[in-house]
Amino acid sequence: MTASHTVKILPEGLDVRVADGDDLLGALVFAGIRVSAACGGQGTCGRCRVIVREGDAPMESASPLTDTDIANGVRLACRTRVRENISIEVPVTSRVRALALSDTNDRITAQKLFEEEDIAARFAGAGHDPLFRAIHFDLPQPSLSDSTCDFSRIARAAKAAEGINIVDSELSAIAAIPKILRDSNWNATAYIWNVCAARHTSDFDEHGYRLTALRPGRTDALALVVDVGTTTVKTQLIDAASRTVLAEASEYNRQIPFGEDVISRILVANKGRGLKKLQAAVVETINALLTLLLKKTGRAREDLAAVFMAGNPTMTHLLLGVPPRHLREAPYVPVANAFPPFRARVDAGIDVPPGAYLHSFPGVASYVGGDITAGVLAAGIHRSPKLTLYIDIGTNGEIVVGNEEWLLTAACSAGPAFEGGGLRCGTRAAEGAIEGFWLDPDTREPSLLTIGHGKPGGVCGSGVIAVLAELLARGVLAPNGKLNPDDPRVRPCNDGLEFILARAADTSTGKDITLTEADCDNILRAKAAMYAGYKCLLGHAGVAFSQLDRVIITGAFGSFIDLEKAVAIGLLPELPRDRFFYLPNGALLGARLGSCSAALYREVDDVARMMTHVELSEDPRFMDEYMAAMFLPHTHAEEFPDVSKRLADCRKAAHA
């Protein structure tokens, strides 16, 4: 794993943990410190000055600062990368004047649910029983008095060494045995796989292993762990024995050119060779990432012994080449919720050795898939007495509520707004996407923060929330989603009015970046769908928001969800902020846990079995709740008392 450092922010005294190489501006934003950055973080406006008080943080490139400034510890936050623990002071002159949506200027992001140490602790509790493993041995050579066949000789050694019964074999593994054993002087490593535990059933005893490969000498057994998202495919290379992440890599899903969301991909899959093409595209994505991981780590492809995949039902069907058609046609029936393990190379085309199996995490319904069960497994909701709401925000928002005793789940079609889709200037959370936005209360000039700190090219999902919340607080946007025609940056457009976020001269596209009233409407619908989803699911369970011990957020937003703003627009319920937690990638973490422990892998079946699926489209309350949520933050202000009050205060101040 990448090293991390602590940034102490003065005078607040806040500590922020950041990864090695993260930039300081991001760390400040993460901590809720609003820093001026008119240029969007490109190092040109010179407004994000900070002073290093302890440790050192070299600047990245030329800047408007003088040598004296630099000698005095002055840095531009947007051009400074954190390489060690440091203390910095953010002078008042660098700050956007706080017009607080919250009472304090405390960090407004949710805290991470787990640190790496917590994850290690979970493994410790699960026992050392991966679904696959490498067993190294020096075998006694055969003789006339010990002429046991090669395969039984290996099985005998496995039994003696680890009490393991090898009862089955991949043909390619068995065919390679005689040469490998003799060439290696009977010193070899057997890769074995728990054929029974790998199936989604609890009816099996767990003592049958399959020989999936044999290699000369001593080698490791690695797993490829994959979160196949509709938009992004994330991978990790896992060393099963040490349970460590050797490397990670992600890339856009190469299916995107076939359609942005699952529905459009299902439509493509239904026609001609569409299914084959979609399968090939995602497999190509995974294969490219695997090659990258191997290059990063210097490991051999032959080290791979298993693949673990978590994805939504459409992604799972497509990766396996199974027709997804009926996922979107009533009564919405997957071909399988729980697919058995298949051969990753022969069956799915993933470029791993022939004996490596592909394990897909089980789903629950057509739109609640293995990414959700993996996420619940990762978050440990099913083992905790704490009543938890788990939210995966994306084009399809998935919601789980429950605890160790019960779990309810539902999916709601939020639309692509939170992934930047369906918006005039929406973009995925990629280089140049606006993800932070503030209006200077005096000048009413915007400060932008873009991913990668380049010129803005559009607004991504987290940026949209930031923009909406800021415009709402500054009185530019009315609670019904209408723009204030009197604002100097508001102008008419084809879709009613629009607000100019950045002017053509300052953008990478050479065109104005705007937010239209139609965009606002899309976002309203998206957040209303999510909120109505929580309400209905909680209603089914007969619990109120206030009874929730935890709200865990995962999904498309990456590490950048501005909690206060998400509550401000009514995307998240108003609850004490310390009940909110962020799980950077629940699906990937769940898949990783399963790859390192057969017990945890099988536990996900319990999770799937515990989950009762609620079909929201069949719930008569859903439409009422949805309509009520089509207001910022909500039609019923009493559901957001503090936010509503502060919003009123802000507006008063803005007009003062």
Next chain:
Amino acid sequence: MTASHTVKILPEGLDVRVADGDDLLGALVFAGIRVSAACGGQGTCGRCRVIVREGDAPMESASPLTDTDIANGVRLACRTRVRENISIEVPVTSRVRALALSDTNDRITAQKLFEEEDIAARFAGAGHDPLFRAIHFDLPQPSLSDSTCDFSRIARAAKAAEGINIVDSELSAIAAIPKILRDSNWNATAYIWNVCAARHTSDFDEHGYRLTALRPGRTDALALVVDVGTTTVKTQLIDAASRTVLAEASEYNRQIPFGEDVISRILVANKGRGLKKLQAAVVETINALLTLLLKKTGRAREDLAAVFMAGNPTMTHLLLGVPPRHLREAPYVPVANAFPPFRARVDAGIDVPPGAYLHSFPGVASYVGGDITAGVLAAGIHRSPKLTLYIDIGTNGEIVVGNEEWLLTAACSAGPAFEGGGLRCGTRAAEGAIEGFWLDPDTREPSLLTIGHGKPGGVCGSGVIAVLAELLARGVLAPNGKLNPDDPRVRPCNDGLEFILARAADTSTGKDITLTEADCDNILRAKAAMYAGYKCLLGHAGVAFSQLDRVIITGAFGSFIDLEKAVAIGLLPELPRDRFFYLPNGALLGARLGSCSAALYREVDDVARMMTHVELSEDPRFMDEYMAAMFLPHTHAEEFPDVSKRLADCRKAAHA
């Protein structure tokens, strides 16, 4: 199965069962009635006249008989096929004068161990639990209130219908589900396979099934059963539900051009692409036979749900593409004695649906393979209190001795003589091979019987035994394997002396067919190896021949082993003839039993485990026994008291 008829032979009153369409000459030979046939059965010499007394048996073609003869019921046995139950009289004029090796002219072939009825009875005892089966169902259609996924819907139906847990699936099967179910209006047949019971282990519970295929409507699940012999590949198409043989077909193993015996094939496999070529050759053989079986029965290839294969270790390794090299290099270690099931199409190239698994029967040592365990299973030796000697005579002779309590096995390299190999005029048991041979005691002219009744082209294994025994009885051959130089048909050749079996004018090759002293030596070695094998194995067990309750003979000889002659040359021990049984094809029957019953399939593992292998090359007694057996019938005449006495009588009579 082919119909069978009874031929009553008068005046003896013997009944012989023959298959529909068998020729009458063969039936007479089978019954031990020696009929004149100077032409070798071509219908030209007119010496094999018989008279039909009851029923009818039309002649096949033109013959030396007059219309009056035919009207009076006279037939040439060699040109007459049996189509119904008949009684025939064999006049003295048609008979070779009996110079009896046995005291009576009773049938001298061993009786069949089982009739079809006995086999059916064995199934009845085993319970109806095939390893694979077809389950037909009308599924309830999914609805919003029953939106179980397709795969679980099938599993639910299987559980309800037969209490079966489907826990796994072939990917091709699962991917085909949605279309098949909907196109067939939810009326379909699932092919399932007992994934756990199929493995060579008893550590599994038996309740996990795998979906291997799904087909619309109601269809049957068939098995292809294969006995892969070094020389001949025999197949049957089995209906698992009714446990019937739908058709059978056999063909020479297309590996033969690469070498006649296993050793030469192993040498080919060790070089370059030899293994691939040998695998392709046998797979091609099997595929051709399968196509023939489907054509014969009009069944669909998709009906095939499983393949069961019994073969010697070399054949098993080659079919699977597993290097056989170490089978023939000390310390003679197979890659695996028991191979797990593999995918018949993907792994081995057999042209069956992708979900059909290939089950190979387990072996015991490098030269005792699945054909022997399958044969023991078929013969039921391991379940019988009767002390049994099981002999599979071929290039490699395999021997088993034991009963329900213990089993010993050994292989002895007999050489190819009993398959017609290594002899000057040897040939495989094919069209034109001499398989019956008698010398007229008066004229000393030979009567030949060839397979197919064409002109002789060589001598096959069973023919060699007949020739040797006859020459020995007639004093042409001395007990030490030397020919009598004074015999009119004996002449010098490159290898010492030779006996002229047929003159060039009468053969299909246009050359004399002879038996040389070198040939005799080869046969002596072969029979000595077999006999020494029995002796050593019985010695290991501490039992004498006289304690044997049964001797079961199977193997290369087909249905034509002349028991009396085999004892006369010392290939079989001298025991009361009613202790000898013939099992036409033990390996194929065993494979067939396994294909119809999981219990019987798994029982073969018990057989393999019960078997203790004795390495004869390591047994110091073997060479002594071998040398002692290099005499006709044996150096120690007391081991063959009756034969020795009769032989002396014959010789006296011959010289009288």
